[in-house]
Amino acid sequence: MSLIAIASPDAPAAIGPYSQAIVHNGIVYCSGQIPLDPESGEMKAVTIEEQTHQVMKNLQAVLETAGSGLSGIIRTTIYLQNLENFAKVNEVYASYLSKPYPARATVEVSKLPRASLVEIDAIARLL
Numbered sequence: 686m687s688l689i690a691i692a693s694p695d696a697p698a699a700i701g702p703y704s705q706a707i708v709h710n711g712i713v714y715c716s717g718q719i720p721l722d723p724e725s726g727e728m729k730a731v732t733i734e735e736q737t738h739q740v741m742k743n744l745q746a747v748l749e750t751a752g753s754g755l756s757g758i759i760r761t762t763i764y765l766q767n768l769e770n771f772a773k774v775n776e777v778y779a780s781y782l783s784k785p786y787p788a789r790a791t792v793e794v795s796k797l798p799r800a801s802l803v804e805i806d807a808i809a810r811l812l
Contacts, residue, residue, distance in 0.1 A: 693750035696743045697721035700798065705747045713751045713809040717764065718743040719801040733770040733802050737777040740805050745781070748809055757809040758787040764804040768793040774803055 691706035692698075696718065699705055706715040720730045720739035723746065730736040741755075748754050763774060771791060779786075787807070797804050 691747060691751045693746045695723055695746035695750070697723050697726055700726075706751050708751050708811070711811045712759075713748060713753045713757070713807075713811065715744060715747050715751075715807040715809065717762075717804040717806040718747070719798055719804045721799070728799055728801065733773050734777055736802050737774050737805075740803055741778065741781045744805060744807055748807070751809075752811045753809040754812055755781055756783065757812045758782070758807050759810060760788040760808045761790075762806050763789065763791040764794050764797060765791065766794065766797055766802050770802065778805075 689708040690704040691708060691713070693705055696705055699716070703716050706713050718740045720728055720736035721743070722729045722739070723743065730739045745755050748757060763778070765771065765774060
């Protein structure tokens with residue numbers, strides 16, 4: 686089967702040589718989303734909560750363009766610049782999802798693109 690590149694107008698454009706997502710064999714592989722505003726391409730969110738909300742909205746836009754949605758997520762990886770923000774991110778993240786929750790890994794990293802505090806990628810099934 687072929688690879689289908691996804692480009693949602695409702696999510697920030699890729700800032701490098703990658704696709705927002707690739708669909709293959711009924712699975713959507715989403716690139717990591719950082720809290721860029723889709724209209725301006727700039728980071729307007731400041732707090733970790735605001736940034737996490739924007740990341741989840743960006744992921745949702747990409748997934749919906751691909752023919753999936755947040756309810757189709759199978760697995761995510763959350764990258765945090767500071768693991769002390771885990772509880773705050775977890776609270777926002779959980780507000781976008783429902784049971785059964787996706788499998789997930791959360792890791793602390795030294796830096797993220799554009800000095801973001803959080804980045805999330807996802808693997809989802811088509812709905």
